[in-house]
Amino acid sequence: MNASRARLVLILIVVLISAALMYVLLTQRGEFRINQSIAEVRLEAEDGILSGNANVEHDESSTSKAEGYSGRGYVAIRNEGTITLTHHASRAGLYEAILGYNAANGPKNTFLTVNGVNTAEVTLKHDVAEGYQGFEEISIGNVFLHEGENTIVVNKGWGWFNLDYIILRPSTVKDGDHRVEKNLSNPNASREARALMNYLVDTYGKGIISGQTELINAAWIYSKTGKFPAILGLDMMDYSPTRVENGTKGKAVDEALEWGAKNGIVTIHWHWNAPKDLINHSEHPWWRGFYADATTYDFAYALANPDSEDYRVLIRDIDVISEQLKRLRDAKIPVLWRPLHEADGGWFWWGAKGPEPYKKLYRLLYDRMTNHHGLNNLIWVWNSEEPDWYPGDDVVDILSTDYYAPPGDYNPLSVKYEHLVQLRDDTKMVALAENGPIPDPDLLQAYRANWLYFVTWTGDYIQDGISNTPEHLQKVYGSDYVITRDKLPDNLYSYGLPDPTA
Template sequence: MMKRHIISFVTASLFILAASPAASAHTVSPVNPNAQPTTKATMNWLAHLPNRSENRVMSGAFGGYSLDTFSMAEANQLKNTTGQLPAIYGCDYARGWLEPADITDTVDHSCNSDLISYWKSGGIPQISMHLANPAFTSGHYKTQISNSQYQHILDSSTAEGKRLDAMLEKIADGLEELKNEGVPVLFRPLHEMNGEWFWWGLTEYNQKDSERIALYKQLYQKIYHYMTNERGLDNLIWVYAPDANRDFKADFYPGSSYVDIVGLDAYFADADSIQGYEELTSLDKPFAFTEVGPQEMNGSFDYASFINAIRQKYPKTVYFLAWNDGWSPAANKGASSLYNNSWTLNKGEVWDGDSLTPVVE
């Protein structure tokens, strides 16, 4: 039986580390030195998951886009299919395809109430953003922009920069609500930047653009400094997530001072052939599969092969987050094998309301 009191939960938002050889010998801290005690404890805990012999990979699932499609339906479907709830539940704050009169209306954080409840009952929330394109008044999240347009977005004195700042302010308001409840957040901004389908990424298939890469780093760092230094969001665990099916996975890396977890967004037919694990783990940060699903949405993929590949080829993995709809494990084969594998850690096995499960067995 596991001992469950390495980290004690003494208030709704305060963890205190008890004496532990593993914790005292090698504590892994968030990049934000002012992170909340809860967030510090969670970061150290997940960084040490690979030390375990079992219960070492947090399961995850995507719940949808806030206000538009987000609900607990995906979690409940997985529960019905596997008997388990995912340890991590994801929400996307930004519906960048919408074209309202006010670009900030593409941002919504009404999923927070469910995420707060999920944390309080033993899970961890994840937030991502499909940001509307500030080069336009709204929408256009998949419309490519020039590097000069990118520079305008980075400049807060321009109309484009003001639109970006307005969206960031509303996103920060949502994250602040979670902070005030003591909820740590896996925060994944500007994902799949090495692909050519989002405005913040490349413009051509696998064509390296050094200026573009430098602009991306500036944008990521701008968001980090705003959220951390201006808004004091000390509950964020920062996640860097390039696409597995494109090159230049580490080229966009904004620096070790801005990233807590590195990962891959991976859609695949063969789980044994995912590209980028060695490239990302060489950055010396905890590794995750930050978004996963089968390439084909026909229900034929066997997710048992994915957890087997993690065990055999990607053993440093600390979590995976499976997408919903036709990519969902519940809509394919092997969901029970994935969520009930001895390596998989589900909701309620992260913490029980009083303590995180131990760093090592």
């Protein structure tokens, strides 16, 4: 062997060894999944077992006029029925499920049940050009498949859609650390807010922080499980001026002071009664004034006319709430502050004018509270899944959504989690700000749905024994993966910060 050939062989050996070492390193870091080499599979809907009035259609039989299907046809689901498919997986693991669908009748919601575990609902939208009757694709998120036989059920949901196929492909979800940094949007954030942010970032992906709305419910959970939730959720609603003038007296700040003094985490939202123009009759009484159908107040007009009375009362309300929040600032209690929640639903007045006025209002609220009132103890939690409603990285610290699964459905809501993670490229933590049934901690880990925290809603959602059964509550609050108040660090509000006296 001549010298040049020997050098070539030596270089080839070095390259192969380097590639092998890189593969081992990335595998250990979670960049490669064990099932990555498995090819995707397509399950044709017409090969499934159909129930109800779900039926196979094709060119000769079609009544829905869907075009461009694959295989022998597609399945039309109308007002009832399901499609049950089976798939033999060579390896257990997470797989992304993609639906090939047609929703020419308008947006429809549906969900899958995989081996008895539901996914969260997804909306099948008709996003292509007007008049197009073909099929589109949407990811329904990750599903966990066992090695061997798996059963996949496509549920009716809202009905009135067509399904051509389901694609299953190895998930690209990564193990390991997220890309979130320990920085807050407010450069003047208080020491306590920065410490809480440090703790949240360190916890993210390693466990889920438990939360519950209303102090009375937190006490009830303790009486049933022997554990307090780590987070207490409270509402500034009764401090709203148009409620106070009708006799309400807010107590949220008093309860937040009590909870914070016991080393708990506080999150606060605000069902903001409209600043003026409440309808106030039997069908739309004053106390429903945060709903869009209970007021004629036009905040878009107020924002466009800063010299108007409508603008003046808008600022008045923000100032009133800010004065209350200053009590928590002065007590050195940071707050996970979630204003203007569920705006994209349109049922609250602050979302009734669409995304652009909403974003202007959000940014006004941020500026007034942060720069005018000096509320540097606030960690700003944005509440939506819709990118068009996002007000900007400079005014958001945490992303969140609200979701109420059916009673007793403890699925990990992985599609919603993944959607939010992707929305800001995994640079913001993702939280479940309101929920009914609490996601099962075992499923959260299996699906790698790394929600930062959950906050269960009040009333029947926690106490009726149906939405969350006693057995499920015991499992959740007894899980090593779930962080309860007693598991929070004693130095929660100085966590990760240097000693100022040193």
